[in-house]
Amino acid sequence: MHANNANTPHLILCAREPIRVIRMHLRICITLASLLTFPYSYTMISFDIHARLPNGRGRAGTITTPHGKIETPAFIPVATKATIKALTPEMLRDYVGAHATLANTYHLYLQPGTEVLKKAGGLHQFMNWSGPTYTDSGGFQAFSLGAAYGKNVSKLANVKEGVTIDTDEDASVRLAHVDDDGVTFKSIIDGSTHRFTPETSIDIQHAIGADMIFAFDECISPQESYERQKAAVERTHVWAKRCLEHHEKIKSQKSNLKSANSHPEVPALLGIVQGGRHEDLRKLSAKVIGGMDFEGFGIGGSFDKDDIGTAVGWVCDELPEGKPRHLLGIGDPIDLILGIENGIDTFDCVAPTRIARNGGAYIRTGLSAQAGRINLLNAQFIQDFTPLDPECECYTCKNYTRAYIAHLFRAKEMLAATLTSIHNLYFVVNLVKKARQAIIDGDYEGFKKKYLVK
Numbered sequence: 001m002h003a004n005n006a007n008t009p010h011l012i013l014c015a016r017e018p019i020r021v022i023r024m025h026l027r028i029c030i031t032l033a034s035l036l037t038f039p040y041s042y043t044m045i046s047f048d049i050h051a052r053l054p055n056g057r058g059r060a061g062t063i064t065t066p067h068g069k070i071e072t073p074a075f076i077p078v079a080t081k082a083t084i085k086a087l088t089p090e091m092l093r094d095y096v097g098a099h100a101t102l103a104n105t106y107h108l109y110l111q112p113g114t115e116v117l118k119k120a121g122g123l124h125q126f127m128n129w130s131g132p133t134y135t136d137s138g139g140f141q142a143f144s145l146g147a148a149y150g151k152n153v154s155k156l157a158n159v160k161e162g163v164t165i166d167t168d169e170d171a172s173v174r175l176a177h178v179d180d181d182g183v184t185f186k187s188i189i190d191g192s193t194h195r196f197t198p199e200t201s202i203d204i205q206h207a208i209g210a211d212m213i214f215a216f217d218e219c220i221s222p223q224e225s226y227e228r229q230k231a232a233v234e235r236t237h238v239w240a241k242r243c244l245e246h247h248e249k250i251k252s253q254k255s256n257l258k259s260a261n262s263h264p265e266v267p268a269l270l271g272i273v274q275g276g277r278h279e280d281l282r283k284l285s286a287k288v289i290g291g292m293d294f295e296g297f298g299i300g301g302s303f304d305k306d307d308i309g310t311a312v313g314w315v316c317d318e319l320p321e322g323k324p325r326h327l328l329g330i331g332d333p334i335d336l337i338l339g340i341e342n343g344i345d346t347f348d349c350v351a352p353t354r355i356a357r358n359g360g361a362y363i364r365t366g367l368s369a370q371a372g373r374i375n376l377l378n379a380q381f382i383q384d385f386t387p388l389d390p391e392c393e394c395y396t397c398k399n400y401t402r403a404y405i406a407h408l409f410r411a412k413e414m415l416a417a418t419l420t421s422i423h424n425l426y427f428v429v430n431l432v433k434k435a436r437q438a439i440i441d442g443d444y445e446g447f448k449k450k451y452l453v454k
Ligand SMILES: [Zn+2]
Pocket: 388, 389, 392, 393, 394, 395, 396, 397, 398, 422, 423, 424, 426
């Protein structure tokens, strides 16, 4: 649009010149227009809100990306190493009904590396997934697989049983070190030393080539002191600004290489709100990050398992209305329901497939407690010829029994993980789809009553 407007008068002036000269002038005009309009104002994604909950927070909408639409609220399955574990992309699309995937920057940077991804033509081509994609920034993994390597770290904290990370413990056992400029960490593959800064995270994510990427943030243990949490929030804000500046620089460089009629292949950058379980830090972070020119927002860090909805509400009240909000790494069915009603549009989590590989299958009743799943390794399922969840309509539940899948687990057959992962992903993806429909139909309370049976 801007290039056409800028070129129109010049083309009239050039009307009597030879074609070759006109073309040359056109190229100059396009380049000048590119420079004059920097930074580019177009967006790589758009977000439309179709319906809202009466509380004013929850909403149903659509995120439109260059690789298709995501109808929100939506659960985004995690393709950590450019694969949904045990599933083909066709299974994810046709059996699960997922709209998008989220891959992991830390893991793809270490293996196979950005050169392979670039030569493959980017993440979509490499993994044969044609739908929308996200990559996370790599910060959480550099932290959790570095500083906390070998420890039991969770995003849902219980302060009584947590661990302390990145403190003054023996540096020889620490595998990651954070400073004002970035994170130095050791590879979990070969122990080699690497460094992520806000700029390198953005560079790597551009090279991977997802539709939506995240700013690099500092993740620390929820057991750290308030002062340390506050310092991490402030550092995350400085890094967010650096990510935005570097992202704009790459966009500009890519734009100048393209012709006026083609859309530069640049991802949308989403900022990340931190602040742990502290109301003042969460609100401060949401206000600062929400005031920056991101195209959407992620909410990272740890939450109190008993009060995740409240913390999400603090943040969403401060964020701009018209941009999508993603809750990072949260996927328990009950947390999805609480997140949606407090303003979250998209979620990702490895839990459905991880639980599936360990013999766990979600069931509809009792989502408010651990009772919302069964363990197929228990003896009671050896001769149970009913589906994993009698009310589920997924491929696995339509075609296989608990007894068969329990047998596959006991026989250590790979199909066990595939069938159970299809069910668990279908379960959460469709739970969120039903929540979306309930928002549109104006019956979210009815939906909650049905799915929160004690
Ligand atoms: Zn099922």
